[in-house]
Amino acid sequence: MPPAQHIEKHFLSSALVRDIVIGMADGLTVPFALAAGLSGAVSSTAIIVTAGLAEIAAGAIAMGLGGYLAARTDLEHYESELQREIDEIAQVPETERTEVRHILREHGLAPHLAETLTAAITSDHQRWVDFMMRFELGLEKPEAGREFNSAMTISCAYIAGGLLPLAPYVLLDSVSGALPVSAALTMAALLVFGGVKGHFTGVAPLRSALQTTIVGTLAAAAAFAIARLVSS
Amino acid sequence: MPPAQHIEKHFLSSALVRDIVIGMADGLTVPFALAAGLSGAVSSTAIIVTAGLAEIAAGAIAMGLGGYLAARTDLEHYESELQREIDEIAQVPETERTEVRHILREHGLAPHLAETLTAAITSDHQRWVDFMMRFELGLEKPEAGREFNSAMTISCAYIAGGLLPLAPYVLLDSVSGALPVSAALTMAALLVFGGVKGHFTGVAPLRSALQTTIVGTLAAAAAFAIARLVSS
Numbered sequence: 001m002p003p004a005q006h007i008e009k010h011f012l013s014s015a016l017v018r019d020i021v022i023g024m025a026d027g028l029t030v031p032f033a034l035a036a037g038l039s040g041a042v043s044s045t046a047i048i049v050t051a052g053l054a055e056i057a058a059g060a061i062a063m064g065l066g067g068y069l070a071a072r073t074d075l076e077h078y079e080s081e082l083q084r085e086i087d088e089i090a091q092v093p094e095t096e097r098t099e100v101r102h103i104l105r106e107h108g109l110a111p112h113l114a115e116t117l118t119a120a121i122t123s124d125h126q127r128w129v130d131f132m133m134r135f136e137l138g139l140e141k142p143e144a145g146r147e148f149n150s151a152m153t154i155s156c157a158y159i160a161g162g163l164l165p166l167a168p169y170v171l172l173d174s175v176s177g178a179l180p181v182s183a184a185l186t187m188a189a190l191l192v193f194g195g196v197k198g199h200f201t202g203v204a205p206l207r208s209a210l211q212t213t214i215v216g217t218l219a220a221a222a223a224f225a226i227a228r229l230v231s232s
Numbered sequence: 233m234p235p236a237q238h239i240e241k242h243f244l245s246s247a248l249v250r251d252i253v254i255g256m257a258d259g260l261t262v263p264f265a266l267a268a269g270l271s272g273a274v275s276s277t278a279i280i281v282t283a284g285l286a287e288i289a290a291g292a293i294a295m296g297l298g299g300y301l302a303a304r305t306d307l308e309h310y311e312s313e314l315q316r317e318i319d320e321i322a323q324v325p326e327t328e329r330t331e332v333r334h335i336l337r338e339h340g341l342a343p344h345l346a347e348t349l350t351a352a353i354t355s356d357h358q359r360w361v362d363f364m365m366r367f368e369l370g371l372e373k374p375e376a377g378r379e380f381n382s383a384m385t386i387s388c389a390y391i392a393g394g395l396l397p398l399a400p401y402v403l404l405d406s407v408s409g410a411l412p413v414s415a416a417l418t419m420a421a422l423l424v425f426g427g428v429k430g431h432f433t434g435v436a437p438l439r440s441a442l443q444t445t446i447v448g449t450l451a452a453a454a455a456f457a458i459a460r461l462v463s464s
Binding site for chain 2: 138212220
């Protein structure tokens with residue numbers, strides 16, 4: 001197996017999957033919980049639909065733009081650390097050279113090997129900076145231009161997740177009729193979503209499905225209890 | 233400057249700060265936007281407070297438990313990849329040895345140096361596994377037992393962020409009177425929060441403050457527009 005293909009397999013749970021998981025986990029949970037919570041307090045499906053759609057809009061934008069800014073911040077953080085390493089290598093080369101030696105020794109290299117390798121790495125500034133970024137700081141250059149896609153993916157996943165639990169409140173007339181349908185639909189979706197998520201994150205699918213469903217159910221139960229308490 | 237202290241400085245934006253940022257960014261944005269959105273559709277502060285508190289409960293639990301599970305998943309992902317590397321080194325040592333050589337060559341090491349270093353690294357299985365985990369996969373062992381603290385921090389930050397925009401709806405009688413106070417309070421909080429966040433993430437504080445405030449405002453405007461549209 002060539003290294004590239006091998007690395008690929010390890011990183012299957014990549015940026016796209018991560019973004020879908022981020023958006024859909026909250027999208028399936030919070031609008032459902034809000035609708036369930038309001039079901040304990042108001043008797044008008046119109047108010048629940050209005051609140052639900054307002055929440056979905058707010059959540060999708062907040063999470064999408066949040067993802068956009070997080071991706072930008074990663075890139076800027078990388079660039080500011082890169083500049084700092086470049087400056088430090090120019091200003092305190094001996095300190096930085098000691099750090100290279102220290103990192104190599106930490107990896108169990110014998111002193112004379114560490115010395116030879118330190119000399120090889122620090123003989124080229126570009127290589128030296130690369131080494132410090134990856135081995136001292138553990139930073140990899142973030143993929144440029146990922147921000148927009150990331151934001152759209154998170155938002156769409158949030159909207160898709162959020163509309164499902166709201167649908168019964170749109171289609172049925174009574175809150176008491178819509179709540180159990182919404183709960184059943186959402187639990188089924190959480191089970192499937194949790195299972196698929198587990199497949200990508202390397203957690204056993206059944207366990208992941210149960211975990212995800214329990215989170216959604218607890219959130220909804222708390223929202224229901226609080227809404228009923230406040231409105232009574 | 234000794235290496236340890238130096239690394240410390242780079243990683244100031246650590247787990248705690250990250251968790252507070254995650255919780256508060258959404259806590260300040262979504263409940264505010266939901267309340268603002270409902271202000272465009274209903275005239276009862278009681279309904280807005282009920283919906284807001286239900287949302288805060290749901291969001292705090294969903295995000296807190298989400299953080300708990302994410303921290304667990306990180307740990308499990310690390311352990312499953314660790315086991316995979318241990319197995320691969322036992323089963324296909326030549327492939328793994330080629331990968332070590334390949335990584336070192338990618339770092340610009342001359343062939344004979346890469347060869348010497350590969351032999352040194354692969355002479356000890358523990359060291360070999362460590363090298364693959366850190367340099368091939370870029371994974372560092374997650375801090376154990378962080379899950380509970382992470383969950384509590386995210387939840388509390390979400391609640392703190394969410395109660396602020398809701399307070400005017402609790403204290404004032406009319407929706408039209410509470411909305412501008414809530415908007416002003418939230419914008420002030422977003423500016424401060426964005427500025428502090430920028431300080432920790434290495435983004436210019438003023439820019440971070442404006443970005444964060446714009447996200448909150450856009451989310452609230454969209455929620456407001458949708459709620460008005462639906463209820464009209």
